[in-house]
Amino acid sequence: MMDWLEQNWLFIASPLAVFVAFFIISLWLRRILFNSKLLNNVKWDGDQYIRQGIRTPFIHWMLLLGVYVGVHISVLPEAGKELADRVIGTLFTVSLFWVCITVSEKLIRYYLNKLKASPRGVSSVVNFSRVAFIVAGVLVVLDIWGAPTTPIILIIATVVLVTILAARNAILNVFAGFELTRGNLIKPGDYIKLSTGEEGYILYISWTNARIKSLENNVIVIPNSKVTQSTVINYGRPLKKAKEPFKFYTRLHLNELTGIKASNIDELVDGLKTVPDAVIYYHTHHFIEEHHYLVPEPANDFSVWTGDALDDTVLSEKLAGIDTYEFTNINALRMRIIAVIEEYISTKPVLHNAYPGREFHFIKSVGLVMPTAYSAYDLREFVEILRKISLDSLYFHMFESRLRLGKGINDFSIWLKDNLDENDIANSISHLDPYNYTLSGLRSAVIQLIEKRIK
Amino acid sequence: MDINPVKKYAVKIEDYEAIVGKSTIDELRFVADKLKNKIMQNVNSTFSGGGVAEILDHMIPLLNQLGLDARWDVIRGNAEFFEVTKKFHNALHGNDAAISITPEDYSIFNETSRKNIDELNLKGDIFLIHDPQPIALIAKKKEVGGSWIWRCHIDVSNPDRAVWGYLRKYILQYNAAVFSAPNFAQQLPIRQFMISPSIDPVSEKNREISQEIINSVLEKYQLNTDKPIILQVSRFDYLKDPVGVIKAFNIVKKSYDCQLVLAGGTATDDPESTEVIKTTREFADGIPDVHILEIPPKSDIEINALQRAATIVMQKSIKEGFGLTISEALWKSKPVVASAVGGIPLQIKNKLTGLLCHSIEGAAVAVKQLLGNPDYASWLGNNGKEHVRQNFLITRHVKDYLLLCLAIKNAKDVIYL
Numbered sequence: 001m002m003d004w005l006e007q008n009w010l011f012i013a014s015p016l017a018v019f020v021a022f023f024i025i026s027l028w029l030r031r032i033l034f035n036s037k038l039l040n041n042v043k044w045d046g047d048q049y050i051r052q053g054i055r056t057p058f059i060h061w062m063l064l065l066g067v068y069v070g071v072h073i074s075v076l077p078e079a080g081k082e083l084a085d086r087v088i089g090t091l092f093t094v095s096l097f098w099v100c101i102t103v104s105e106k107l108i109r110y111y112l113n114k115l116k117a118s119p120r121g122v123s124s125v126v127n128f129s130r131v132a133f134i135v136a137g138v139l140v141v142l143d144i145w146g147a148p149t150t151p152i153i154l155i156i157a158t159v160v161l162v163t164i165l166a167a168r169n170a171i172l173n174v175f176a177g178f179e180l181t182r183g184n185l186i187k188p189g190d191y192i193k194l195s196t197g198e199e200g201y202i203l204y205i206s207w208t209n210a211r212i213k214s215l216e217n218n219v220i221v222i223p224n225s226k227v228t229q230s231t232v233i234n235y236g237r238p239l240k241k242a243k244e245p246f247k248f249y250t251r252l253h254l255n256e257l258t259g260i261k262a263s264n265i266d267e268l269v270d271g272l273k274t275v276p277d278a279v280i281y282y283h284t285h286h287f288i289e290e291h292h293y294l295v296p297e298p299a300n301d302f303s304v305w306t307g308d309a310l311d312d313t314v315l316s317e318k319l320a321g322i323d324t325y326e327f328t329n330i331n332a333l334r335m336r337i338i339a340v341i342e343e344y345i346s347t348k349p350v351l352h353n354a355y356p357g358r359e360f361h362f363i364k365s366v367g368l369v370m371p372t373a374y375s376a377y378d379l380r381e382f383v384e385i386l387r388k389i390s391l392d393s394l395y396f397h398m399f400e401s402r403l404r405l406g407k408g409i410n411d412f413s414i415w416l417k418d419n420l421d422e423n424d425i426a427n428s429i430s431h432l433d434p435y436n437y438t439l440s441g442l443r444s445a446v447i448q449l450i451e452k453r454i455k
Numbered sequence: 456m457d458i459n460p461v462k463k464y465a466v467k468i469e470d471y472e473a474i475v476g477k478s479t480i481d482e483l484r485f486v487a488d489k490l491k492n493k494i495m496q497n498v499n500s501t502f503s504g505g506g507v508a509e510i511l512d513h514m515i516p517l518l519n520q521l522g523l524d525a526r527w528d529v530i531r532g533n534a535e536f537f538e539v540t541k542k543f544h545n546a547l548h549g550n551d552a553a554i555s556i557t558p559e560d561y562s563i564f565n566e567t568s569r570k571n572i573d574e575l576n577l578k579g580d581i582f583l584i585h586d587p588q589p590i591a592l593i594a595k596k597k598e599v600g601g602s603w604i605w606r607c608h609i610d611v612s613n614p615d616r617a618v619w620g621y622l623r624k625y626i627l628q629y630n631a632a633v634f635s636a637p638n639f640a641q642q643l644p645i646r647q648f649m650i651s652p653s654i655d656p657v658s659e660k661n662r663e664i665s666q667e668i669i670n671s672v673l674e675k676y677q678l679n680t681d682k683p684i685i686l687q688v689s690r691f692d693y694l695k696d697p698v699g700v701i702k703a704f705n706i707v708k709k710s711y712d713c714q715l716v717l718a719g720g721t722a723t724d725d726p727e728s729t730e731v732i733k734t735t736r737e738f739a740d741g742i743p744d745v746h747i748l749e750i751p752p753k754s755d756i757e758i759n760a761l762q763r764a765a766t767i768v769m770q771k772s773i774k775e776g777f778g779l780t781i782s783e784a785l786w787k788s789k790p791v792v793a794s795a796v797g798g799i800p801l802q803i804k805n806k807l808t809g810l811l812c813h814s815i816e817g818a819a820v821a822v823k824q825l826l827g828n829p830d831y832a833s834w835l836g837n838n839g840k841e842h843v844r845q846n847f848l849i850t851r852h853v854k855d856y857l858l859l860c861l862a863i864k865n866a867k868d869v870i871y872l
Contacts (some may be wrong), residue, residue, distance in 0.1 A: 018790055106630075254858045257640035257647040278868035290846055357612060357796075361637035363649065366862050370485055370872040372478075390478035404869070 008075070015070030018416065021304060026059050033058075036098035046107050053103035057095050064092050071379035076424025089144040094390035104129045108261065114181045135243050143347050145420045169225070173208040176224035180205055186227070186234055191380050195231035198222055199384060201238060215371035215385050217349040235380055239454060243376040244421035246412070248389055251396035253289070255282070265350040266309060268302065277330040281404050282365035284324055284333060289395060300324070301360070302337060315344050325433045328408035367400060371432050374450050379420070383450045391439040398442060410434075412446065468512070468520045470657050475850050480827040483850060486857045487521035489872055495860065496579035496601075498587035500540065500692070502529055503629050503752055504720065506652060507585050507777045513655040517853050526574060530589045540588045541727055543622070547587065547617035548694060548774040556618065565591070578863035581860050584629075591777065593628045596693045602863045605629045608652065608776045610797040612638040635777045636798040646866075648859055651801055654782045654843070659719055660755035661786055664763065674762035676716075676748055683713040683766035685824060688758055691719050691731040691749075694774045696794075698738045699815050701745060703771065711826045714744040718761055718771070720752055744805035762787050766833070767825050771818050775799055782847040785809065785839030790832035792821040802847065808839040 005012070034055055039152030076184070093261040105126050112122045135156060143149050164171060179185075185203055192212065193199035198220050201214040209221050258279060262268040272280070299320045318340050322433055327333040340420035344350075371394055376382035386394070397411040407414065408432050416426035428449050434442050495518060499507050511527050532540070539560045546556060562635050568591030570684035577595055584592055596603050605626055611619070619641075624743060626632055631646040640647050654661055658798045673680055685704060689695040697717050704715040717735065719728075732749065737785070739745040750757055768784035768791045775797030782802055784791050791809035793799045803809035810821040825832040845851075862870060 028694070250478075251484065252486065252854060252858055254855060254862050255637075255649040256862075257634060257637060257649050259640045259642045259647060261638075277869065279550075291842075351625065359638070361640055363637055365870065366858075367869045368486070368858055368861060369869060370482075373481070373486075390476065391484060392482065394479070419751055429793065 011075045015074045018070045018073060019063070019066040022062055022069065022073065022152075023059075023130050025329050026066075029062070030055065030058050046110065049103050049106040049110065053099050053106070057099050060093060060095050064095075070224030086144050090141050093137055093140045093144065097133050097140075098363060101130050101133045104133065110206055111178055111181060115177050116204055121207065130310060169209060169223070172225040173223050176228040177205065177207045179228055180210070180224055186210070186232065189203075189237055191235040191238065192231045193384075194222070194227065195233070196226070203379075215376075215388065217375060217383050221238070221341050234340040239378040239380050240420060241377050242415070244415075245377045246415040246419070248372045248374040248376075248385060248393055249369055249396055250365050250372050250390055250393035251369045251400050252392060253368065254366040255286075256366050258362045258364055260362040261359040262362075264353045265306070265312075265315075265345055267362055268305075268392050269338060269341055271360070271362050272302075272334060272341075277334070277404075280330050280366045281335070282363050285367065285399060286363075288342045288399065288435070289392075303343075306350070309358040310350055311362065312350050312352065314348075315341065315350060318344060323435075324403070325366045325435050328404060328405065333403075334452075369396065369400075379422070379450055379454045381455070383447055386443060386447050386450070391443070394439060394443050394446075398446075422453070424450055458630075458850060460669065461845075466516060466655075466657050468517055471848075471850050475844065475848060476727070479673070479854075483521060483854055483857070486854065486861070486872070487518075487523060490857060490860055491522040492524060493581060493590070493860065494526065494579035495581045495856075496577055497525070497527045497583045497585065498530065498575070498577070498589045498592060499527075499585035500530055500532065500537070500736060502527075503785050504787075506624055506777070509651055510655075510849070511585075513658055514555045514853060514856070516695055517777075517849065518856070521853070521857075523857075526579065528577070530567075530571040530575065530592070531589070532571075537588075539563050543587045543618055544609060544804075545694070546618035547609045547611050549610075549613040549623075562744065568592070568594075574749070581863070583856070587622055590622060590625045593625050596628060602631075602860070603629045604631045604633055604859065606633045606650075607636060607639065610636070610774045612636075612639065612777050612797070630857075633859065636801055637651075640795075648775065648853040650852070650859065651798060651847060652777045652779055653847050653849045654779055654786060655849045656786060656850070658755065660759050661783060662759070664756065665761055666776050669757065669760040669764050672757050673764055675757075675763075676746065678716065678746060679714055679744075680764075682744065682808060683711065684716055684764055685713055685767050685769060685822060686716045686718065686784075687769045687771065688718045688760055688762065688774035688780045689770065689772070691728040691732055691735065694713065694772060695719075696771050696773050697731065697735040697747075699773075699818075700734070700769055700771045701739055701742065703769070703818040703822065704745065705742065706816065707822045708744070708828070710823055713766070713826065716746045716748060716761060718748040718750050720750045720754070720756065722768065724837070729827065758783075759787075762789060764808045765789055767792060767822055769818065769822070770794065770811070771795055771815075781809075782843050785836070785843045785847075786837035788833070788840045790825045790835045792818055792825065794818075802842070804842070808842045809835055 010027075010108060033053060063081045068085070069086050071081055076084070086444055108125050108129060109122055118324065131241060139152060186205070188202050188204045190202050191200070192202060196392055198212065198214070200214040202221065203211040203213055203219065211225050212220050212222065212229050214220050220267070260271050260275065262271050277449050286301075287299065303319035306312050306319060319337065322333075322340060324333060327336070374385045374389060376385050401407050401411045402409060413426040413430040416422040416429070421449070432442070432445055437445060468480060468483070488718045497511055497515070499511065510784055515525045515527050531828060539556075542556050542560060543564075554758070564734055571589065572592060572594050575592065575595075575601050577592070579599070580601050584590060584603065586608055590605060593605075615794065627645060631648060633648045633650050634640060635649070637649055640649070656662070663781050670680070678684065685707070687697070687700050691697065699762055700717060701715065706827050707713065710786055732747070739747055762784050765784070768781070769788045770781050770793040772778060772794050773796065775794070777798035778793065781791055781793055781799060785802065785808065789802060792811060792812055793803050795805075795811040797812055799857060800811065803811050805811040810824070812818040812821050814836065823834050825835075859870065
């Protein structure tokens, strides 16, 4: 025995020396690799799980490599070497797949928890990944030991393919969810607008969908894949919230004929003194709604009629010169119109009668006020709703509330001041003379003022 | 090419979103919701021909889509009855025909009305009775209940007092009356509302059509594609003054080489139209480039094509309820020359959305002005289209009817829904 050892010590010492060398190299390499600045600079959140997962197995794999090299430079017979290769391969496969299972489990839990997936959902995905790695590992081991694996692989591939096809949308959404959370592109609390039209504050992002609160206060569920495939404008974090939301109303109107008509200036004055406020309101405001698309037309029907039907352009101009915006209630406006006419005819009587068919017909405006689906809690929501609401709604808050309902100031300014302490912007809006804009122009002017504030 | 497709396009309320905006349609839905399942019974005198039938044909399906139970029925009457109601129609317009209304005519009207009262099975929450022909149905008010509204589509700004007095006893029994223009308002103890009629932008008559279809219609009626077309579309009726249009054309023709097209059909409740066509043809005899086209019923796409092919559209009416053909032309961005009568000034804001005239000579001057200034004509046409979009589309009309149903039971000036 001793003789044999003396004669063959090199065949034993060499593999041992190789094994020991690999052990030392592995310790040195692990120190270098796992403490290097290069790895520490990786900004991916998942890298810590990979490093933790392979720190210990790395030594095992290096030792198995050392055994493999040692066996191959040893004097073992070929059959022995082959057996050793299979054992080493099996051990390496088991270790590698074990690492895959533990690392993937940690990564899955990390990301799905970020996506607020249910515990049941997380555990299903973890179990699926475990089974997948175990099956793959068994297949590799069987292959190492020479067992036929092709039929098994084909069966598994078919099952996987069918599963993927059946759940392709869900899979797409899950991957999109990973993409959204990994890149921190959007997060709960952000105000987003998709190119497909949906917009609102993100409530949360699950592993299959994102939920947003729309401007109509509905919760919209959008598949994650749709979010990633759309152009998304992210306006960022919410702005200061109002104590009470601004509830948008709209107002529709119906024209009621009074049957009262005037053929001359005296009859016009008589009518002005007796008709209800709703008639004065109609004749000083209907042009805003009917012709708002063409020109800002700060005239009133009394001015138009005295000019066109009574051929008195001076009186017409004087009536057109009445600034409706100065008045905060209709009766004051009525008195002013009457005063202008009476003052004029006291110095220059208007004797002309309107031709038959061109009489002035007093019409009453019947307003029907109704809520819309929109309410705003902050300036971002407010401005986005302003873009969407009908011109009737804008009209109601800027004209009707101020004068007809006798508030004296438009609704927007009141809310901005009382609920958001936005005094500057409230004042800016209340200083806009709405009668000098088309309704579309007025909408743009208010939007610009608010956008300037929230930029 | 099939220019008269048999299959009628099934219009949905959503189809209008692209034209008037989603918020407008949302508002319609909100208002309609307040009237959900209410029965709105409409009654007039014909299912086809004329503006009333056309509006109801398009409006009823929309009201039903919005959740109301809108219904439409017509009264029955023989030729004698419709001759009498035509006389009423003319008399309400202030025409001399009223002189010829005899006691026997009133008897015929009463007799047919009584039959209709007995035969028509009416049921509803709101009854809209259109024009004078079915006005006597108000006798059923006590029996069936509901709110009754008389919807007058006629220019009654200067009615024959005898006929108006006769009809007034019926009108007073209604809860409200609806007129198309402010100057049609009367001294009445019941509430009166102003609701303008409308056009349907997605109907066969108003939807976009291809140049190929337009060309095929021009070819069918042998119209010269090289000459500007001056078009008047209207029923053949003396009140539309087709002879006056030809006279104006004769003046224009001295300065511009153009052609005149008078296109129109007849309505089952208008026995006078055949005579008007004959008179017009006799007057036009020997005048080159005048085309008098009798367009058969249900030829909306042909009317559409003619309006789109026109250079200028005229409506030289002597009296006019509203004149929806003007809105149709404006919707196609056509410059319009029209008489300042009835509801026309609501559509034509002079020199802003078209040109108003008061005489044959005035009409001729306006047409020449537009033929000589195509940019100005185009500007007027584009303004006109927007004016119609805002004020004379069927969505606004539906909205007004819905609001009327809500306002009829509430006399306040501001109503909170």
